[in-house]
Amino acid sequence: MPSLHDFATWQPLLRLLHAAHAETLTAPGGHVAGQISTGAWSVPLPFRPPRPGRASQVSDNQEQFDAVGRIVEALEEDGSDRVSFVMEASSAPDDVRLHLIGPGPSAEPGVATAHPGTLLLVDGALPEPVRRLPDPVPGAVPAPSASLALVFGLPRLRTLSTCPGTFADPREIARLTHLEYLELPPAEWRVLLDAGAVPTGLLAAGIEAHRQRDNPLETTDLANEILTLYGRPPITGITVLEGAACTGN
Structure with a gap:
C-alpha cells in the first residue's frame, strides 16, 4: 500500500x-x-x-x-x-x-485549497459565524452595503469579511470591539498584527488568500501568529x- x-x-x-x-x-x-x-x-x-x-x-x-x-x-x-x-x-x-x-486542532481545513480555513480562537466556537444567522434582535434591519465609513458607523458589528484594499488603514478595525468573526487578506492581517491591533474579542477568524498567487506556507505562518496571539495550538x-x-x- x-x-x-x-x-x-x-x-x-x-x-x-x-x-x-x-x-x-x-x-x-x-x-x-x-x-x-x-x-x-x-x-x-x-x-x-x-x-x-x-x-x-x-x-x-x-x-x-x-x-x-x-x-x-x-x-x-x-x-x-x-x-x-x-x-x-x-x-x-x-x-x-x-x-x-x-x-491543526484549532484550524478548519480550507475548502478546495491548501490555505487554512477558519481559525477557531475560542473553545467551542463554531466555524465561520459569517455563515450562521445571528440571534434575533428587536428592530434589526438589513445593513447597507459595507464601506471602510459605513462599517465604522456600526460599532456593534459582529462579522466582517473584506477584500484587498477595502480599508485605507486596517488598524481602524480595532474600533469594532464587538467583532466575533474577522476575515481579511494577508496584507491587512499583517498590518493588524504588526500594530498590535487585532480585535481581542474574536471567536473565529479567516484569511482571504488567493488560491494560487499566495503561498499557503506563508498563509499558514500567518495563521499560526493569529492562533498564538489567542493562546491556541498552532498548525504544526x-x-x-x-x-x-x-x-x-
Whole structure:
C-alpha cells in the first residue's frame, strides 16, 4: 500500500505538475499548491477535452486520475480524510520540495485549497459565524452595503469579511470591539498584527488568500501568529519531502 509520507507515492502527480507549471516553479517564490481528499480534489492540472462528438471520459485524463488515486489510497491507509500540499523547486535541477500540510486542532481545513480555513480562537466556537444567522434582535434591519465609513458607523458589528484594499488603514478595525468573526487578506492581517491591533474579542477568524498567487506556507505562518496571539495550538503537522520530479532523473 502507498504511504502518504513517501515521496514515491507523490512522484507521478509531481511529474504532471512539474510539466504543467515548469515556468512557475523556476520563478522566484514559484510554487504550486492543491488539496486532495478521499472524496474530491483540487489540483492545478489541465483536463484534456474529449474528442469531438464524444462525452468526456476518465480515460481522457487517465494519468491524472491514476496519480491522484495513489494519494487517495494513501489517505485511506493513513486514516486521514484530506491533505494539502505545496510544491516548490529545489536547489537541484528538476528536483522539487514537497510540503504536506496536515490539519491543526484549532484550524478548519480550507475548502478546495491548501490555505487554512477558519481559525477557531475560542473553545467551542463554531466555524465561520459569517455563515450562521445571528440571534434575533428587536428592530434589526438589513445593513447597507459595507464601506471602510459605513462599517465604522456600526460599532456593534459582529462579522466582517473584506477584500484587498477595502480599508485605507486596517488598524481602524480595532474600533469594532464587538467583532466575533474577522476575515481579511494577508496584507491587512499583517498590518493588524504588526500594530498590535487585532480585535481581542474574536471567536473565529479567516484569511482571504488567493488560491494560487499566495503561498499557503506563508498563509499558514500567518495563521499560526493569529492562533498564538489567542493562546491556541498552532498548525504544526507539516512534512517536507524532496526528490526528483521525474523518475528518469
